[in-house]
Amino acid sequence: MGRTRSFDRDAALERALEEFWRHGYEATSIAGLTAAMGINPPSLYAAFGDKRRLFAEAVERYQETHGAFSTRALTEEATARDAVERLLREAADVYTSTTHPPGCMIISAGVNTTDPGVIAELRGHREGAKRVIRERIEHDVRSARLPGDTDTAGLATYYAAVIQGMSTQARDGASRTDLERVAALAMRAWPAELLDGAPGRTA
Amino acid sequence: MGRTRSFDRDAALERALEEFWRHGYEATSIAGLTAAMGINPPSLYAAFGDKRRLFAEAVERYQETHGAFSTRALTEEATARDAVERLLREAADVYTSTTHPPGCMIISAGVNTTDPGVIAELRGHREGAKRVIRERIEHDVRSARLPGDTDTAGLATYYAAVIQGMSTQARDGASRTDLERVAALAMRAWPAELLDGAPGRTA
DNA sequence: TCGATTCTGTAGTGATCGCTAAAGAAAGGG
DNA sequence: CCCTTTCTTTAGCGATCACTACAGAATCGA
Numbered sequence: 134m135g136r137t138r139s140f141d142r143d144a145a146l147e148r149a150l151e152e153f154w155r156h157g158y159e160a161t162s163i164a165g166l167t168a169a170m171g172i173n174p175p176s177l178y179a180a181f182g183d184k185r186r187l188f189a190e191a192v193e194r195y196q197e198t199h200g201a202f203s204t205r206a207l208t209e210e211a212t213a214r215d216a217v218e219r220l221l222r223e224a225a226d227v228y229t230s231t232t233h234p235p236g237c238m239i240i241s242a243g244v245n246t247t248d249p250g251v252i253a254e255l256r257g258h259r260e261g262a263k264r265v266i267r268e269r270i271e272h273d274v275r276s277a278r279l280p281g282d283t284d285t286a287g288l289a290t291y292y293a294a295v296i297q298g299m300s301t302q303a304r305d306g307a308s309r310t311d312l313e314r315v316a317a318l319a320m321r322a323w324p325a326e327l328l329d330g331a332p333g334r335t336a
Numbered sequence: 337m338g339r340t341r342s343f344d345r346d347a348a349l350e351r352a353l354e355e356f357w358r359h360g361y362e363a364t365s366i367a368g369l370t371a372a373m374g375i376n377p378p379s380l381y382a383a384f385g386d387k388r389r390l391f392a393e394a395v396e397r398y399q400e401t402h403g404a405f406s407t408r409a410l411t412e413e414a415t416a417r418d419a420v421e422r423l424l425r426e427a428a429d430v431y432t433s434t435t436h437p438p439g440c441m442i443i444s445a446g447v448n449t450t451d452p453g454v455i456a457e458l459r460g461h462r463e464g465a466k467r468v469i470r471e472r473i474e475h476d477v478r479s480a481r482l483p484g485d486t487d488t489a490g491l492a493t494y495y496a497a498v499i500q501g502m503s504t505q506a507r508d509g510a511s512r513t514d515l516e517r518v519a520a521l522a523m524r525a526w527p528a529e530l531l532d533g534a535p536g537r538t539a
Numbered sequence: 540t541c542g543a544t545t546c547t548g549t550a551g552t553g554a555t556c557g558c559t560a561a562a563g564a565a566a567g568g569g
Numbered sequence: 570c571c572c573t574t575t576c577t578t579t580a581g582c583g584a585t586c587a588c589t590a591c592a593g594a595a596t597c598g599a
Contacts, residue, residue, distance in 0.1 A: 134567060134573090134575075135566060135574035135575030135576065136574075136576040136577075137565080137567095137575085137576075138577095139565090139576075156448055156450070157448030159363055160362055160448045160450055163556080164556085172577090173577070173578060173579085174557085174558070174559080175559070175560095175577070176576075178557095178558070178559075179575085179576070179577095183557080183558075184558090240504065241447055241448065244360065244444055244447040244507075245359055245360025245361075245362065245363045245447055245448050246363065247359070247363055256508055287514075287521065290510065290514055291518045291521040293505070294498060294501030294518050295497060295501055296501070297501040297504040297505070298497030298499070298501035298504075299501075301500040301504070302493065302496065305459055305463070307493065311490075314487065314490040314494065315490075315493055318490065318525040321525040322521040322522065337543095337544065337596080338545030338546070338595085338596060338597065339544075339545045339546040339547075339594070339595040339596050340545085340596060340597090342547075365587080366587055367585080376547070376549085377548095378547070378549095378588095378590095381587095381588070382545085382547090383546095386587080387588090
């Protein structure tokens with residue numbers, strides 16, 4: 134059924150992802166993309182549609198690979214505190230890894246972008262992540278591990294802000310240990326836990 | 337001495353500042369600037385040099401006006417704790433004010449920008465602010481208000497990250513009270529203070 | 540009033556933006 | 570083999586980028 138594609142679509146998508154990660158949506162040009170992907174513009178458009186759809190695929194791939202640690206941390210730990218602590222620690226690790234651009238693509242790639250669809254797409258992912266944090270904390274409130282008057286939305290906003298600050302610090306050159314110290318300090322805001330089987334103490 | 341300028345240079349600079357604040361350096365076009373400033377390109381170039389120098393003047397103006405609360409908070413309070421607490425509280429206020437774009441121009445305007453000079457200029461301001469925070473904390477360590485083993489650099493990085501996260505949250509639509517809650521939670525990381533005249537306790 | 544000077548608007552510079560028409564190259568089916 | 574299909578390359582589309590040549594308009598000193 135015709136000539137076969139001469140490049141690895143998945144590998145090219147990963148290169149495009151890293152371009153968008155490093156330079157953001159708008160500052161990444163088709164010329165920069167094709168150079169990084171090792172192909173010519175018509176091959177890019179035939180395989181991925183256009184710049185906007187290529188970006189959407191790159192974001193999807195990011196969530197399934199580099200950004201998947203977030204969902205794992207929040208679902209695989211026994212307590213909300215362990216989940217958030219692991220989330221911050223793994224963010225410190227991923228954001229400063231030298232095998233890919235620094236920081237978080239979901240946080241930085243849409244900054245200073247004109248396209249409203251791109252802004253909404255990334256903001257939706259950020260709001261979704263914040264909601265997952267809040268729901269994980271709410272679960273521990275319902276199971277009486279955390280006080281009933283815990284400000285779950287406030288804590289979720291706080292940890293979302295800390296993670297976004299860590300991403301910015303990483304892009305400014307902060308090291309892994311720098312961010313691990315930020316993560317450790319951020320955990321001091323965690324509310325006093327209620328012990329299992331020890332009823333009554335609310336503060 | 338020739339024809340007099342027909343527009344208010346200071347007012348035009350403020351409009352340019354807000355354009356750069358909202359859209360960042362690279363995504364702000366000369367066409368957008370001239371439209372916001374109410375002048376034509378030749379007037380802009382005659383009065384401000386070029387886009388790069390106009391941006392530098394806008395950053396300088398920002399530091400002297402919208403961003404001046406930062407230095408004031410860190411120099412006018414009696415203790416480092418009060419200084420940082422005021423810094424966070426005023427940031428929550430300024431970043432969500434509706435009289436100008438949300439967030440902090442120093443933090444966001446250089447994201448996803450290619451020009452290395454712009455990146456270095458803004459990063460320099462961020463590093464400078466972080467250094468001022470650290471020096472304010474070190475002052476309280478020297479005066480024995482804070483423990484001698486306080487990780488001043490770690491605390492400075494942490495509060496810098498929190499402020500950067502607050503800026504991102506503001507640009508995502510967070511309210512003033514949202515950011516005030518973030519500020520309050522962030523203060524839980526503050527080390528235990530040593531009381532004046534009560535010697536010895538180091539933790 | 541007049542020349543000198545400086546600002547202003549019009550209009551356009553070359554370069555780059557995202558994107559694509561056209562034609563040659565490589566694969567499958569007959 | 571040849572025809573069809575799909576990929577590839579070259580080349581260039583209109584639009585926008587930062588920036589400016591040019592000439593008219595406005596203000597100065599004389």
